[in-house]
Amino acid sequence: MSNETTFYGVKEIARRANVSIATVDRVIHNRSGVSEKTKKKINDIIKELDYQPNILASRLASRKIxxxxxxxxxxxxxxxxxxxxxxxxxxxxxxxxxxxxxxxxxxxxxxxxxxxxxxxxxxxxxxxxxxxxxxxxxxxxxxxxxxxxxxxxxxxxxxxxxxxxxxxxxxxxHLYQSGYVGAKLLTYRLKERHKVLVINISRATDNYNYVQIEEGFRSYFKDHKLPGDIIRVDIQDTDNLSVSRELTKVLNDHEGIQAIFVTNSRVFAVAKFLEKSKRDDISLIGYDFLKENINYLENGLIDFLICHKxxxxxxxxxxxxxxxxxxxxxxxxxxxxxxxxxxxxxxxxxxx
Amino acid sequence: MSNETTFYGVKEIARRANVSIATVDRVIHNRSGVSEKTKKKINDIIKELDYQPNILASRLASRKIxxxxxxxxxxxxxxxxxxxxxxxxxxxxxxxxxxxxxxxxxxxxxxxxxxxxxxxxxxxxxxxxxxxxxxxxxxxxxxxxxxxxxxxxxxxxxxxxxxxxxxxxxxxxHLYQSGYVGAKLLTYRLKERHKVLVINISRATDNYNYVQIEEGFRSYFKDHKLPGDIIRVDIQDTDNLSVSRELTKVLNDHEGIQAIFVTNSRVFAVAKFLEKSKRDDISLIGYDFLKENINYLENGLIDFLICHKxxxxxxxxxxxxxxxxxxxxxxxxxxxxxxxxxxxxxxxxxxx
DNA sequence: CTGAAAGCGCTTACAG
DNA sequence: CTGAAAGCGCTTACAG
Known part of the structure; x- marks a missing residue:
């Protein structure tokens, strides 16, 4: 900090190159109409002086939007x-x-x-x-x-x-790693054999994000040799009723699910379902700092949210x-x- | 976004007030030597126009450091x-x-x-x-x-x-809340009666920070009515040997400690001790993104670090x-x- | 108490 | 291909 540095400007460059500042300006902005020779001369001086344009002056003078x-x-x-x-x-x-x-x-x-x-x-x-x-x-x-x-x-x-x-x-x-973190949090307190559910709630069928997150999520289990099952379900209709129906079904089909990971911000829909069906035995993790999600975080239905600023x-x-x-x-x-x-x-x- | 706004400057103010821009400048910067009358006139115009000084121009013109x-x-x-x-x-x-x-x-x-x-x-x-x-x-x-x-x-x-x-x-x-978060993480997987250790490693005797963090930490246990013991120890000599000696003592005196919370960045010293004495049964949480701490996070001796940017x-x-x-x-x-x-x-x- | 003028480091027509 | 000059919106001596 605080080392004194002299800043040189176009004027000094022009002086050293024996040209006008207009020509210097042309070179700085790569505008045409300058001979190769003077162009080189000016560029050399710019390098030598480590010229840093003064943005304040530049924006002030230019009326371009x-x-x-x-x-x-x-x-x-x-x-x-x-x-x-x-x-x-x-x-x-x-x-x-x-x-x-x-x-x-x-x-x-x-x-x-x-x-x-x-x-x-x-x-x-x-x-x-x-x-x-x-x-x-x-x-x-x-x-x-x-x-x-x-x-x-x-x-x-x-x-x-x-x-x-x-x-x-x-x-x-980094979506892969984000899923990896999700798995870590989800399993942090699962001691025995796990049974977890991964849910993607999204209308778009080619959701590239989802794929990468799930990949990271699964890798965590592999890397740590965690025994158990990962069940997955896609929910395409994002309204509450459909979500509720799908979840009822999957929780019926698979008993003993301990934790749910939702791959996007729609985690509140799952929280709402868990609340209604009084399943406070299931840990829930999902994405994003939405008001609805925060509410469920507050009342304990969501354990963790992951967010990427x-x-x-x-x-x-x-x-x-x-x-x-x-x-x-x-x-x-x-x-x-x-x-x-x-x-x-x-x-x-x-x-x- | 993108609403067109006209910005007025000192020139326009001067024109409307029928004075020179130098006088306008004096008023803007509250410099002396302007009659109350013109001062008021100018200030009124400034308000009316919602004048916003152009910092670029201001800094450019001023050579003050x-x-x-x-x-x-x-x-x-x-x-x-x-x-x-x-x-x-x-x-x-x-x-x-x-x-x-x-x-x-x-x-x-x-x-x-x-x-x-x-x-x-x-x-x-x-x-x-x-x-x-x-x-x-x-x-x-x-x-x-x-x-x-x-x-x-x-x-x-x-x-x-x-x-x-x-x-x-x-x-x-917010130090209190930070200790509160520490407690949450520390107890997240402690299911039964807990026995945790809080350590402050610091030479300074009047560490105000520490007090607030511990307060938040303890409040979490109270708020959630968590049963068990919180043991605390102050370590004033911050070298490895002293830390090691103190820790040996406290772990001997109190059997069955499941988790340790260190109230500052010196958590690596505790991690080092746990590593040497092969106590990988103890969860460890502390503060700050230091290289040494990250190493212990990497190899699993530290579970979580809390950090405040x-x-x-x-x-x-x-x-x-x-x-x-x-x-x-x-x-x-x-x-x-x-x-x-x-x-x-x-x-x-x-x-x- | 007030103003005219030069200048900050650039850009932009305009002229040659 | 190049330069002289005006101007961006301010600040700063200087003069009165």
């Missing part, structure tokens, strides 16, 4: 999970608005892949400088981001990753575009969020 | 805990250096309260614009911050709080001063850090 598109699921009745990323995005926008950056949201319906395509097309027409998206529909997202890539529009993924795309970065959970994901996602586009910072391509463990006792201090 | 003092424990051989806050502070400084802010560190010795006074005096002589400190020695810190207050130097606490001081804010854990504390602590002094932002007086639960399985993704 940078528009970023945000493509995420809309908050539905089923789950208000996406409120959090949106909040983070808004926070980021507020912070960088005065520097001439704006973010335009486009919401798609998680139950309708066409809505994703429709919004994606709007974005492509819109001439944005960057895109932040949740690639919830794998194939559709691939198509869209390829279009972005060919137009040289940088884009960032949050919530889940699509490997080997030309994304600027991924900001979200959704708000932070949104905030960082937008900032990653800002940093690239405006500040020219190089950023980490993969930024895993922590796998946060939330209990009744620490929930009040959780930071999304 | 803002100096912040940082008063925290030095990294000792006993524990490298304070590395993390320092890291956060450095990160913050790097970010705001180009805006003319610098941070000067002053390190005191946690085993020597006089070193705190000595450094505090240096800071008071140094003419700083703000102070970030860990008030580890309660009385000494009070004296120092009162001196700051009378000199109108804003100061922020991290790591632990001193209630009812004129601090700008407190950024750190020390790096974030440092980062936010410095930023809180910057935001107040430079940006004029109003900030939260008490900012509790989350009570993070770290296990072998999620430690790789932990964010300090």
């Amino acid at each position: 940078i528009s970023l598109a945000v493509l995420i699921p809309k908050v539905s009745e089923e789950t208000d999970f996406w409120e959090s990323p949106l909040k983070g995005i808004s926070r980021a926008e507020t912070e960088i608005k005065k520097y001439g950056v704006q973010a335009i949201p486009f919401f798609f319906d998680l139950n309708d892949r066409n809505s994703f395509n429709a919004k994606a097309d709007l974005i492509l027409e819109g001439n944005f400088h960057g895109v932040l998206l949740a690639p919830s529909f794998v194939e559709e997202a691939k198509q869209f981001t390829e279009a972005c890539y060919s137009r040289k529009i940088p884009f960032t993924f949050i919530d889940s990753d699509l490997p080997d795309q030309h994304n600027l970065c991924y900001i979200g959970p 959704p708000e932070e994901q949104g905030y960082r996602g937008l900032m990653s575009l800002y940093e690239t586009l405006v500040l020219g910072t190089r950023i980490e391509k993969v930024q895993f969020m922590p796998i946060d463990i939330i209990t009744k006792e620490n929930q009040a201090f959780y930071m999304n | 803002i100096s912040l003092a940082v008063l925290i424990p030095k990294v000792s051989e006993e524990t490298d805990f304070w590395e993390s806050p320092l890291k956060g502070i450095s990160r913050a400084e790097t970010e705001i250096k180009k805006y003319g802010v610098q941070a000067i560190p002053f390190f005191f010795d946690l085993n020597d309260r006089n070193s705190f006074n000595a450094k505090a005096d240096l800071i008071l002589e140094g003419n700083f614009h703000g102070v970030l400190l860990a008030p580890s020695f309660v009385e000494e810190a009070k004296q120092f911050t009162e001196a700051c207050y009378s000199r109108k130097i804003p100061f922020t606490f991290i790591d632990s709080d001193l209630p009812d001081q004129h601090n700008l804010c407190y950024i750190g854990p 020390p790096e974030e504390q440092g980062y936010r602590g410095l930023m809180s001063l910057y935001e107040t002094l430079v940006l004029g932002t109003r900030i939260e007086k008490v900012q509790f850090m989350p009570i993070d639960i770290i296990t072998k399985e999620n430690q790789a993704f932990y964010m300090n």
